[in-house]
Amino acid sequence: MRAWERAGKRLPIDYTGPGFGGRAHRVRSPGHDLARPLEALRQIRAGEFRGVRWDYGDKHDVSVGSRFREVDSLPEAPVLWAQHLADLVTPMSLPMPGSSWLYELDIRALRTFAHEVYLGRSAGNGLNVRSGILTPSLSVIVTEVIVRTHVVDPVVADTVDDVLSALAAARAGKDPQLAAGEAREVLERCGTVPRNDRFNRGPRAIHTAPDPCPRRDG
Incomplete structure (x- = not known):
């Protein structure tokens, strides 16, 4: 990751000259x-930095292209750009998507908002891709994994045990149709298969077995 970060520092998109430090x-x-991303790839391929600097309300389009190498290979440019994404794990990470558009608008309040929100009071305390997108998403994913592995899986395991028990009873000489009906009833109660009323009508109606998946209140 450090090697990727060093490689990214040599790209035009990471220019930190006057007005851009x-x-x-x-x-x-x-x-x-x-x-x-297309603008980033264009700068990498052309070996030219392009940005906007504001001086007392006047907008200046800045281009710097004398110190960076051009990238002629089309496949190489996305690779270099991907290496530069190592900035995601730095304290400042990357600005929220679309922030540069706000900074380029001729509306001072929006420019100040985009700049100050990303800057924060100290390094890493502003709103960026890591703090605004990655961290909340990872929290949700981890919570979902914990819930599914510690709550859902035991219920599924109990359901499978009940089905296997019903099938074993059928093999032991119990009425096969009744055993199969009990297995289906288990799956229906746990929501594994949809209910079908035709199994509960007629002379061969399936009798309701004890609920293996009782509903828990609270």
Whole structure:
């Protein structure tokens, strides 16, 4: 990961010259904006940095292309851009997608909002891709895994045991149709298969077995 980060520092999209330095420099050009990957690839291929600098309300389009190498190979540019995504794990991570568009607008309130929200009071305390997207998503995923492995799986295991017991009874000489009906009743009660009223009518109606999956209140 450190090697990828060092490789990314040599790309034009990571230019930190006059007007583009400091902790929030990544919000001042589209090269770090995940919502604008085509612009990032264009800068990498052309070996040219492009960004916007504001001086007392005046907008200046800045281009720097003398110090970076051009990338002629089309497949190589996405690889270099992917290496630069190692910035995701740095304290400042990357700005929220679309932040560079706000910074380029001729509306000072929006520019200030995009800049200050990403900057934060200290490194990593602002709103960025890691704090705003990755961390909440991972929390949800971990919670879902815990719930499914510790709550759902035991219920499924109990259901399978009941079905196997019913099938074993059928093999032991019990009425096969009754045993199969009991197995289906188990699956219906646990929601594994949909209910079918035709199994509960007529002279061969299936009698309700004790509920193996009782509903828990609270």
